[in-house]
Amino acid sequence: MNRLLKFLFLLLVVPVGSVFAQESDPTVEAIIKEATENSQLEWLAHQLTDVIGPRLVGTPQMQHAHDWAVSQFEEWGISAENQEYGEWDGWERGITHIDLISPRVVSLEGQQLAWSPATPEGGVTASVDILPTVENQEEFNAWLKTIEGKVIMISRPQLTGRPDYNWEEFATEESFAKMREDRSAQSQAWRENLQRIGYGRDLNNKLEEAGAVGLFQSRWSNGFGVNKIFSANTENIPVIDLSLEDYGMLHRMVEYGSEPEVKINAQSKRLGKVPTFNTIATIPGNEKADEYIILSAHYDSWDGGTGATDNATGSVTMMEAARILKEVYPNPKRTIIIGLWGGEEQGLNGSSAYVEDNPEIVNNMQALFNQDNGTGRVVRISGQGFLHAYEFLGRWLEAVPRDITQHIETTFPGTPGGGGSDYASFVSAEAPGFSLSSLSWSYWNYTWHTNRDTYDKIVFDDVRNNAILTAILTYMASEDPETFPRDKAVLPINPSTGERMEWPTPRTPNRTGN
Structure with missing residues (x-):
């Protein structure tokens, strides 16, 4: 059988991904090994949810979380700082005790x-x-x-x-x-x-x-x-x-x-205006240090529970991916930034402020990977309306193990997200930000902004897969010889209005809110 016929025969009987499968990459193998054999996810989640607790903007717990993250990154040899972007009304929760005393x-x-x-x-x-x-x-x-x-x-x-x-x-x-x-x-x-x-x-x-x-x-x-x-x-x-x-x-x-007669004892403290922050960590690049990959998650939460799946899971995914990359890929070609955003729950304030304050980074982004919606394994990735998303995300995903990618449905070029989570702050600025969207695990009913969003709801096997996925995508995006182009696809007609969709515009962050 000549070479051409043999190639056509393989296309008919073997999945395309198998024909073009790359040889195993030692760095990818090292990422998987580090993530599975030396995982710190359970400990990170315990510290963030059980020990620090909920991270309501303007509270001492939010400040504690920022300071802890900086310390943790530095323990891993990753430079980090808390970058102030505004202020908020400070408040501290005390005890709440409610008794029915009659009948x-x-x-x-x-x-x-x-x-x-x-x-x-x-x-x-x-x-x-x-x-x-x-x-x-x-x-x-x-x-x-x-x-x-x-x-x-x-x-x-x-x-x-x-x-x-x-x-x-x-x-x-x-x-x-x-x-x-x-x-x-x-x-x-x-x-x-x-x-x-x-x-x-x-x-x-x-x-x-x-x-x-x-x-x-x-x-x-x-x-x-x-x-x-x-x-x-x-x-x-x-x-x-x-x-x-x-x-x-x-x-x-x-x-x-x-x-009925009740007794209520609800104690709290108003703390006046307090500063609000994003925690930013950086692994410097070498060959293309002025191009950036951002690992993104909102760090704040509501405080009915402890903010476990919204969004401690996304935060520890990005922290763990950064730890792994620093261990096995310490000298990336492009600069890797980890953004743990404040004030997302009040309108993407931290990430919007970062976009507004750092145009040189946003304008030179290779990619941003954001995870927010719960503890589940990633099952959806959209190209967010970028014309060449299929080409770039497609080849980055080729390096990810099949047992992870088999669950992921991709939509290319997709449509740009105008809100919902922090990737939208970057997409609205025409920067390639991508949401790693998770399987539900009854997120909307049971943990999203509820009193039951606690450590025990975390599914660590899924979160570990997400950390591996994020680390490999980051590594592949860093090594890619090409820079992600910003060409935008022609957007579809909105069926509810009959008019063509428009690219979202950047939102103005609330820097002095309450």
Whole structure:
């Protein structure tokens, strides 16, 4: 068989990746060996989540996390610093203790929201009331005159504490359908009543002005035991998130006239304006030191849990990839930067500020790899609208073990991300930033911004794969003799508007926020 016929025969019967398979690369093999035999992921995650805890911007824990990262990088021989980009309202969480004291005594499950004001020292004891069903705002205003000294419940109670998947498994079709119809009707009635109340986002402030001593909410995340925990918007009274179960119990007590009374002790400190930072670590390049590869993850979190999958997993992935590269590839051709961004949860502030402050780096980026959405193995990579993404990412991925790439679906050239995570700050500046998007592991219900986002939800086998993937992509991008071109693809028509999509524009970071 001549050479041409033999080549065509191989194309017919052997996967293309096998025909063009590269010889094993000693550096790739060393990356895999270091990642699997000497992994530090579990220890890094323990330090970041269990020891330091949640990393809410403006808190001492956030500052502790930045300082710890600098120390850890330097222990590995990687230069690092905290770069200030702005300031935020400082706040420190104290204890939250909520007790039902009548008609029976029991401690309730709940916590104050981020930046919540404190109760007086020793707490407050008060009766509980719910938002009334009213005909108009005047009727609601009359009710406001009755709430001085009370705790007011401001969320819709849930019809069921069982998630839909549990109903689907055990309920009859008729029962499941009826529950959903009843829930929809309840939700509609709640929305219509809020419209009649008329205050919208000002509602909490109106309740505070009328003399309420605290607010109870319950923002269920549609899973057993999970609530979304965000921020308070009151000046002087605490806002407490209660578990679905306890919130529902109190709401029923009010409805049935059981006259519940509670004691709340919620302590916190306002710390004034404090500086906000990005932690930036650098492994200098040699041949092309003025071209850059950025390993990217947001470092801050909400503080309902300990920010384990949003985004300690992404942060320790990038730290571990940097550690591995420093160990087995200490003299990269291009400069490798690790960016642990602050203020992502308030609008990509840290990464946007970095883009704004470092045009010489952004304009000379070879690639950025960002990981954010949970603990799962990477399953999607988009070309973000860059015309040549297939060519470059394709050959970088060739070096990654098949047991990792077999799970990854690629979309080329894709469309540019305008938000969602920090890669978008760079894409909007027309720099090649790529999201390493993960498998869900019930992220949206169970860990995204919830009280259950803790160390035990991390799937370390998947995170280890992500560290290997990131390290190999970084190595391949560093060694590539070509520089990633910035040509943009023609974007598709947006089906919702009928107009062609436009490239996103850079956002202005909030450097003095609260």
